[in-house]
Amino acid sequence: MFAEMLAVTETCHTVHIDLGDRSYPIVIAADLLGQAATFAACPDAAQAVIVTNTTVQPLYAAQLQAALAGKYRQVHTVVLPDGEAHKDWQTLNLIFDGLLQQGCDRKTVLFALGGGVVGDMTGFAAASYMRGVPFVQVPTTLLSQVDSSVGGKTAINHPLGKNMIGAFYQPQLVVCDLATLDSLPxxxxxxxxxxxxxxxxxxxxxxxxxxxxxxxxxxxxxxxxxxxxxxxxxxxxxxxxxxxxxxxxxxxxxxxxxxxxxxxxxxxxxxxxxxxxxxxxxxxxxxxxxxxxxxxxxxxxxxxxxxxxxxxxxxxxxxxxxxxxxxxxxxxxxxxxxxxxxxxxxxxxxxxxxxxxxxxxxxxxxxxxxxxxxxxxxxxx
Missing domain, CATH: 1.20.1090.10 (Dehydroquinate synthase-like - alpha domain)
Incomplete structure (x- = not known):
């Protein structure tokens, strides 16, 4: 199977994850982030909230916001501190604070723009807010593109154990833009x-x-x-x-x-x-x-x-x-x-x-x- 894959020369590929009514596509290519068509399959909602961190926000948030602007009445951004040390209750509450301050309801979709920490916390927030709102993974690190953005594991850490508090909650779409990997250390x-x-x-x-x-x-x-x-x-x-x-x-x-x-x-x-x-x-x-x-x-x-x-x-x-x-x-x-x-x-x-x-x-x-x-x-x- 892998030998057959090596012969493929296309620059964009979609992998489908089959979970019945929770199935979704994973799109892999370069320069996807700023294209409105990339997000055409996103759920209909009145507003979108981009959850990102202090490192990724100045690099890619404007591109994503522009791509989403024509689809949603409002597009807000919540910026979290960066790093595994902040994958905790206190930082998770910053997402809830932003959602409540903007009056977000069940017609809201969250976009996780960042690495595995952002993806895990955004997914957990989506699973919890109003007992569940849709979310989209937009992973910007290699690790999150090949692992944490796929499969619906969401969590925060506890001092006694990693990822011990969370939920299984599937995204609606995963967008792996290979161009974002250029900025990685x-x-x-x-x-x-x-x-x-x-x-x-x-x-x-x-x-x-x-x-x-x-x-x-x-x-x-x-x-x-x-x-x-x-x-x-x-x-x-x-x-x-x-x-x-x-x-x-x-x-x-x-x-x-x-x-x-x-x-x-x-x-x-x-x-x-x-x-x-x-x-x-x-x-x-x-x-x-x-x-x-x-x-x-x-x-x-x-x-x-x-x-x-x-x-x-x-x-x-x-x-x-x-x-x-x-x-x-x-x-x-x-x-x-x-x-x-x-x-x-x-x-x-x-x-x-x-x-x-x-x-x-x-x-x-x-x-x-x-x-x-x-x-x-x-x-x-």
């Missing part, structure tokens, strides 16, 4: 590559082969390579979500690397490591655990580690500020959403291209953490 590009890389080991090793051959082009933001990578990532996620919308089983495999990665994010303090950086190191740790359980060989672990390193991501876990580093990881992982009755369940690689969710003995997990963590692991800006 290189560290954010690398973070997005982590979420792209994960799709190979869990579902498509032909895609993994392609990534090994094109990782440099992706880091350089080659538009053709980005279109292929975003498209295939979204195809895989759309298929998985279509089978298991609310993560009753299969969808959990999309969290490969996330159990370890979320522990790093929470343990270091939200915002110190980018989400994709935690996932990058987390995938290496999960691969080592897979090897320790006899599911993959050392050659696969080395191959995955090398690709993550070439993407510009950390391959060693952080040492958390605790006397017992492995114990601190375990404590954070016990509040992971995949944990059951306090038992940590990991997404592991059961042979290249196939994922499985299962538990592992604490002693073995401790050994992997001790092996994979290094004092003074650095994150390059």
């Amino acid at each position: 290189q560290r954010e590009v690398a973070a997005g590559l982590a979420e792209i890389i994960k799709y190979g080991p869990i579902a498509d090793m032909a895609f993994f082969d392609w990534l090994e051959a094109h990782i440099d082009a992706l880091r350089q933001r080659d538009r053709t390579a980005l279109l292929q990578a975003v498209r295939r990532s979204v195809e895989i996620k759309a298929w998985v979500v279509g089978q298991d919308e609310k993560e009753a089983g299969l969808r959990a495999v999309l969290n490969f690397g996330h159990t370890f990665g979320h522990a790093i994010e929470a343990g270091m303090g939200y915002g110190n490591w980018l989400h994709g950086e935690g996932v990058g190191a987390g995938m290496v740790m999960a691969a080592h655990l897979s090897q320790a359980l006899g599911l993959v060989d050392a050659a696969f672990v080395q191959r995955l580690t090398r690709l993550i390193e070439r993407a510009g991501l950390p391959t060693r876990g952080a040492v958390l500020d605790a006397a017992d580093n492995a114990g601190a990881y375990l404590a954070h992982m016990r509040v992971d959403k995949k944990a059951e009755a306090g038992e940590i369940r990991f997404v592991l690689i059961d042979g290249p291209g196939k994922a499985v969710v299962r538990a592992a003995p604490d002693a073995l997990v401790r050994r992997v953490i001790d092996t994979c963590c290094a004092q003074g692991v650095g994150i390059q800006a």
